[in-house]
Amino acid sequence: MSAVTSASDAVFAPARRMDPSAAAIELVDVSFAYDKRPVLQGITMTVPRGKIVAIMGGSGGGKTTILRLIGGQLKPNSGNVLVAGQSVPDLEPEALYALRRRFGMLFQFGALFTDMSVFENIAFPMREHTELNEELIRDLVLMKLHAVGLRGAAAMMPTELSGGMARRVALARAIALDPMLVMYDEPFAGLDPISLGIIGQLIRRLNDALGTTSVVVTHDVYESLKIVDYMYFVSEGRIIASGTPESVRASTDPFVRQFVDGAPDGPVRFHYPAPPFRTQLLADVS
Template sequence: MPAHTRSTPEFALRLDGVALGYGEFTVLRDISMEVRAGQVVAIMGGSGSGKTTLLRAATGQLIAQRGTVQAFGQDIAAVDAAGMQSLRKRMGVLFQQGALFTDLNVFENVAFPLREHTRLSEAELTERVLDKLDAVGLRAAAHLKVAEVSGGMARRVALARAVVLEPELILYDEPFAGLDPISMGITARLIRDLADRLGCASVLITHDVQESFAIADQVYLVGQGELKAAGTPQILSQSQDPYVQQFLKGEPDGPVAFQYPETPAFKKWLAQQQGRKA
């Protein structure tokens, strides 16, 4: 739907004092962040820092151990299954590997959400799909099979599918991973253009500094189980915090440890292994 008819609350996504984890292991603690309509927000951090865990919390796949996660003003932990399904219909997700259906052509991949969730006529559906393909520069590739498009083109097809329902919140999981420099620049521009065109909130789960800083309004940097820094790209670029500087400059030495931290689950597993050897 057009941006001016939306009823999105002030925050499309809001986390307040959130702790997230799996079983006994807490991945992130005391995380607070806000995403408004029309904003592009980058959640950054190294591999294993908990970025994808935040995405799972935003989509209701993971319930917070502490604190609250709100989507469109609703506490995700308090909604029932039907309510969660309704919230997810207001979201779009660009998966890291695209997750395209290989037995469908480009057109049908993008059309899939419309066929599942709307009652559009074929003429209306075709118009909507071709419009979104045109927005990502692939209108003339509608007839191609997934195997016939390049990796960068496949990512753009997945992007068109993510926005075809014109969601109020779009979550991008590593949108620049595996792309060549030109495709990265095109994808970054598309994300910014779609946020401006649709008026939607956009969240990038990424570790790519250059492309993200070029389009983001706000950046959250997570690491070592906590929120390390937050602010505009300019503010983070000027930060003198050792962790922030190490991450932005890609320096091998600094606060970021090479070794994965030991957890209670690992210690329990190790004790079992050592017990077997005795």
């Protein structure tokens, strides 16, 4: 029996449950459906303070939905989402906005404001939420840019940046106000191997340096294994496995194995559900 808990076990044995006071985020039995289509079913997870937790899964598995629930952009149909002890779905808009000010989020393709320079993009949250003077804003922006190694690109426009640079600028913007929580939506998608390594290292370093908590939604097992503290595997709206990187590497769970090894077929089927091929081929065309 590996240390990875799988769907057959209870997801969390009570003894293993982390101390709630140390949890930055807690999802308690959360279910969510778009219209009638269920996306998440009975998700329970804990993200401890100061740690990096990855939510892994295939495309369209409801990973991004989890981030939207944490950010309060969506409300769960049942269950509860707790961030820093506050129940997100019950927050009034004012309180929700106050909470979001302590969040940073890195969107899938950066989502930099295309009508502003790199400098202005990072200054944006400062200008919107603080009364800092221009000099202080400049110093802070240059500090953030220096942290991601792009101080030299301050005057550039987002359209002039490569994909990896845009991601780093977006990361600098996400940490502009020293958030308590940073969420990463597919930070590794569409990057070359060098940029990939840089982003991975930045996530780890910034998390430790700033003492933030990070949630990384990704399908990139290889990169995640190198940087995260804990992983959840989500498939078809359920958590089917979780564990530390070491236990995941050593896991024998078929789903985890398929994911880590990148096997085309396994618990996640290669074929979309269909009637048997033979019957369909032989069936009448009309």
